Amino acid sequence: MSRPSELRTEPVKPAASSRTRRAVLKAGGTLLLSVFAPLPARAAQILAVRVWPAEDYTRVTLENDSNLKASHFIVKDPERLVVDIEGLELNPTLKQLVAKIEPNDPYIRNVRVGQNRPNVVRLVFDLKEEVNPQVFTLAPIGEYRHRLIFDLYPVNPPDPIAALIAKGEWGNDKPADPTPPGADARTEAPPAATATHPEAQTAKTDPREDKPAVLTRMITIALDPGHGGEDPGAIGRAGSREKDVVLSIAKRLKGKIEGQPNMRVMLTRDADYFVPLHVRVQKARKVQADLFVSIHADAWIESTARGSSVFVLSEKGASSTAARWLANKENAADLIGGVNIKVHDRQLARVLLDLSTTAQINDSLKLAKAVLGEIGGINRLHKAAVEQAGFAVLKAPDIPSILIETAFISNPEEEAKLTDDAYQDKMADAVLKGIRKYFAKNPPLAKNRMT
Numbered sequence: 001m002s003r004p005s006e007l008r009t010e011p012v013k014p015a016a017s018s019r020t021r022r023a024v025l026k027a028g029g030t031l032l033l034s035v036f037a038p039l040p041a042r043a044a045q046i047l048a049v050r051v052w053p054a055e056d057y058t059r060v061t062l063e064n065d066s067n068l069k070a071s072h073f074i075v076k077d078p079e080r081l082v083v084d085i086e087g088l089e090l091n092p093t094l095k096q097l098v099a100k101i102e103p104n105d106p107y108i109r110n111v112r113v114g115q116n117r118p119n120v121v122r123l124v125f126d127l128k129e130e131v132n133p134q135v136f137t138l139a140p141i142g143e144y145r146h147r148l149i150f151d152l153y154p155v156n157p158p159d160p161i162a163a164l165i166a167k168g169e170w171g172n173d174k175p176a177d178p179t180p181p182g183a184d185a186r187t188e189a190p191p192a193a194t195a196t197h198p199e200a201q202t203a204k205t206d207p208r209e210d211k212p213a214v215l216t217r218m219i220t221i222a223l224d225p226g227h228g229g230e231d232p233g234a235i236g237r238a239g240s241r242e243k244d245v246v247l248s249i250a251k252r253l254k255g256k257i258e259g260q261p262n263m264r265v266m267l268t269r270d271a272d273y274f275v276p277l278h279v280r281v282q283k284a285r286k287v288q289a290d291l292f293v294s295i296h297a298d299a300w301i302e303s304t305a306r307g308s309s310v311f312v313l314s315e316k317g318a319s320s321t322a323a324r325w326l327a328n329k330e331n332a333a334d335l336i337g338g339v340n341i342k343v344h345d346r347q348l349a350r351v352l353l354d355l356s357t358t359a360q361i362n363d364s365l366k367l368a369k370a371v372l373g374e375i376g377g378i379n380r381l382h383k384a385a386v387e388q389a390g391f392a393v394l395k396a397p398d399i400p401s402i403l404i405e406t407a408f409i410s411n412p413e414e415e416a417k418l419t420d421d422a423y424q425d426k427m428a429d430a431v432l433k434g435i436r437k438y439f440a441k442n443p444p445l446a447k448n449r450m451t
Contacts, residue, residue: 058106133151260432298405375431
């Protein structure tokens with residue numbers, strides 16, 4: 001089947017104009033009439049192109065010096081996304097987009113760029129599967145100028161648990177352990193299989209075994225490395241980026257948790273891409289997580305600030321001015337990372353963010369105290385007690401949730417720690433110990449999905 005030529009180009013013709021500028025001059029009593037052609041409007045300039053591939057979606061960003069207007073449509077057989085950008089002339093920076101599409105991108109096979117007609121550039125994305133595109137602009141913020149964003153979401157996204165099963169991260173290939181993970185086996189703790197769950201009541205005895213078969217209650221931890229993609233988070237004096245540091249710590253912690261019996265992990269992001277705050281909460285709820293742990297690196301205007309902190313949600317206001325400032329900064333991640341406001345499900349987000357209960361906060365405080373106590377053994381604490389503020393990412397109504405500031409990346413000494421493998425490993429160990437202590441005293445409740 002022949003494919004239409006979406007990327008056609010036309011010769012650029014001089015723009016006709018009905019307007020002229022006339023100047024009448026007197027020179028030696030003679031009138032001189034001068035006619036000047038109008039100056040052409042300056043085309044927008046593409047400053048940078050970036051591509052962020054991920055399993056959830058692929059984002060393409062064009063950063064430019066002015067606001068751009070774009071239109072798009074889908075072409076079938078094969079799947080293509082065609083985007084026309086007005087007020088733009090093709091330049092070498094935009095041509096770099098072709099080389100930025102990686103072979104392992106889950107949704108884009110390749111991209112073609114061309115001057116479709118005067119002042120209109122056309123992009124044609126050859127797709128690997130059917131997508132639901134979102135094309136929108138972002139106003140300048142922080143170090144970014146105007147941005148034109150293309151988010152390519154799969155039309156049929158996989159179930160999050162099915163995706164983890166496919167990656168081999170949802171099974172239980174370790175021997176069943178009926179006791180929940182605790183810091184000390186002597187600590188009182190009921191069996192991991194909760195009696196209130198119907199499957200737990202019907203566990204059958206294998207006639208070939210003297211011991212009854214054990215139904216294992218798997219504990220699911222949602223680890224949330226902060227920032228990512230367009231949002232680098234805080235940046236240290238040596239150039240370390242918060243998004244990179246916290247992803248590294250989260251991956252170390254993931255490996256340690258998966259080494260425990262009856263425990264498994266879901267990462268809200270496992271690579272360098274942006275995840276909106278409410279989507280992080282949704283991901284944790286979809287896998288019925290027992291805990292939500294958001295990992296960050298602190299920053300302050302003074303480089304002398306130092307120490308680790310643990311935060312939980314507050315319904316009544318922040319526990320300190322600094323905590324309020326930090327929550328506002330972290331909640332601004334959606335502005336920096338870039339959320340499509342036009343399709344953002346505000347009602348759903350509001351439901352998620354307003355259903356937080358006192359019980360959730362109380363459980364979060366217990367978890368936070370256990371983790372803070374362990375972190376205090378490897379680094380100085382910024383505050384001796386758990387702090388509270390209105391962090392959007394902590395507002396899952398049914399999951400104990402904490403936010404850990406592992407150290408101040410704005411402090412040169414602590415920035416060096418955060419990029420040190422040994423410190424990252426110690427931080428992961430400390431968080432795991434805190435989680436184990438929490439579960440030793442607060443065994444998980446029954447869930448619908450068991451292993």
